[in-house]
Structures are given as structure tokens and as C-alpha cells.
Ligand code: ADP
């Protein structure tokens with residue numbers, strides 16, 4: 001069976017963008033594939049985190065993974081730092097990487113901008129991500145569009161290693177959905193929706209209350225054309241809401257555009273909010289039941305054990321190829 005790997009950082013509650021762009025596909029890909037999903041806490045600490053907060057976020061993210069439908073009987077779910085092979089192969093991938101290619105990564109440039117002391121981990125994030133993926137002989141990596149460049153680097157590093165030391169790694173492909181790969185900020189729809197946005201109206205979190213979701217969507221920036229049509233360049237706000245509506249309702253964008261012909265933004269936004277609330281409600285209910293249960297720790301312990309068994313072998317093969 002094809003192998004799937006992906007991860008989410010426990011830096012906050014995942015956003016609607018994280019869910020629609022990546023996590024939703026983690027669930028559907030369980031059919032017909034071997035899936036491994038990770039809570040990438042070592043990636044999260046590339047920027048300083050409060051120890052109490054990150055501990056909570058790890059726990060909450062585990063509950064959310066199960067609440068959206070990751071089935072621990074079929075898929076492996078684990079915490080990155082509990083499988084030391086990630087850091088070990090991460091080091092090796094750093095040694096395979098060139099400074100120039102790491103400095104060219106858009107995420108590195110964005111996140112290091114304006115800092116006078118740049119954590120080295122920001123630069124070496126992509127080789128660690130390559131290690132995460134390569135340890136499991138991954139075929140397909142479901143991610144949002146912002147991770148495309150890191151995936152390309154992962155492929156380059158794997159090919160570079162294989163050419164020099166022999167065929168150890170499988171070359172992975174990104175899985176980027178046609179709709180939802182880049183959910184935009186509600187306040188500034190030319191920027192991606194992000195966990196760390198300072199503007200509280202910009203981001204919907206998957207655990208937001210109905211009231212907050214309605215408020216945020218009602219205040220989403222649109223334009224003054226007063227017509228509902230899809231045009232990412234000229235109408236980024238409306239197009240973003242159409243993407244969100246389509247993904248949350250299962251109706252195509254074309255279908256929505258014809259259904260809302262001649263209707264106003266007020267009515268449209270009310271319906272978008274209703275679709276988002278309706279999609280998130282069952283997830284939130286499951287989440288609330290899971291969050292206090294002891295099942296979580298068992299799932300994560302078992303997941304780490306299974307992941308370690310696979311990762312250990314790849315690490316060994318890598319070291320053997322290197323002669324160390
Ligand atoms: P973030 O980028 O929000 O800090 P992560 O790095 O943990 O979060 O990303 C988890 C997944 O969510 C990745 O596959 C990423 O590409 C995807 N993702 C993040 N933001 C968005 C967005 N606005 N739209 C679609 N996908 C996104």
C-alpha cells in the first residue's frame with residue numbers, strides 16, 4: 001500500500017486553513033494507504049514556546065487528530081520527540097543540505113525577517129522535515145501549498161543522498177488539494193490564514209465557538225462590487241469565502257456562484273458561517289469527549305512504538321550507507 005506521512009505543529013489549536021488544506025485529507029487518505037501522522041513538537045520549538053502552553057497544545061492536537069477521524073487502529077499517530085530517529089536523521093540531512101538552498105526557503109526568509117538573533121533551527125527546519133518524511137519511505141505527503149517548496153527540497157536531498165551513497169530513500173510526492181491548499185486571512189485576503197496572526201478577526205480556529213465564527217465571517221473583508229463570483233486576483237476575499245463554503249458544504253464553487261446570483265454579501269456570509277459551524281460542530285463534540293480520556297496517552301504510546309520500529313531501520317540503513 002502507498003505510504004502517507006504528514007505532521008502539524010503544536011503551536012496552537014489548528015486553524016480552519018490547517019484543517020481544510022491538510023488535516024481533512026489526512027482522514028480521507030486513510031482509505032487504501034498506510035498513514036503515519038505526527039505532532040511535530042521539535043519543529044514547533046524552532047521559535048521559542050512556553051513550556052506549559054506547548055504541553056497543552058500537544059495534548060489538544062492529539063485529541064483533535066482523533067476527533068477529525070484519524071483512526072488509531074488503521075493509522076499511526078505519534079509525537080515527534082518520542083522517536084529520537086527524527087533528530088538523528090535530521091542531523092544527517094543537515095549535513096546533506098547546502099546553506100544557500102536553506103537560505104532561499106521562503107518560510108525561513110519570512111520567519112527570520114526583522115530578527116537580530118535568528119535561531120539556527122529556523123534555517124535547519126527543512127532538513128528535519130525531510131527526515132520526518134524519509135524515515136517512513138513515504139510516497140505521498142498531504143500538505144498545504146505553503147509547504148510545496150519544503151517538499152521539493154526534501155526530494156532534492158533524498159536524490160542527492162541516493163546518488164552519492166546508494167538507494168536508501170523513497171522519493172516522496174506532495175499531495176496538495178485543488179481547492180483549499182491556501183485558505184486566506186479573513187482580514188487581509190492576500191495573506192494566508194495563519195495561527196500567529198495578531199489580528200483576532202483574521203483566523204478561524206477549529207475549536208472556535210459558533211458565536212466567534214459568525215462574528216469573524218461577518219467581518220471578513222470583501223470588496224464593493226456586491227456580486228458573488230470567483231476571481232482570486234480581483235476578488236480575493238469573496239473567492240476565499242467561496243473556497244471555504246465549498247469545502248465545508250461539499251457543493252462546488254460553480255454551483256455556489258450560480259445559487260448566489262443577485263444576492264448580497266450579508267446573506268452569503270450568514271450561509272458561509274452556517275456551513276463552517278455545521279462542519280466543525282461534530283468535530284468539536286468528539287473533541288470534548290476525548291480531551292479528558294486516558295485513551296489519548298495509550299494511542300500516543302503505541303504510535304511512538306510503531307513509528308520507532310520503522311524509523312529505526314531506515315536510520316540504520318542510512319548510517320550503514322554512510323559508513324558510520
Ligand atoms: P501553520 O503553518 O499554521 O503554522 P503547520 O506548519 O503546522 O501550521 O501546518 C500544518 C499544515 O497546514 C501544513 O500542511 C500546512 O501547509 C497547512 N496549512 C497551514 N496554513 C494553511 C492555510 N492557510 N491554508 C491551507 N493549508 C494550510
Ligand code: NA
Pocket residue numbers: 146
Ligand atoms: Na506551515
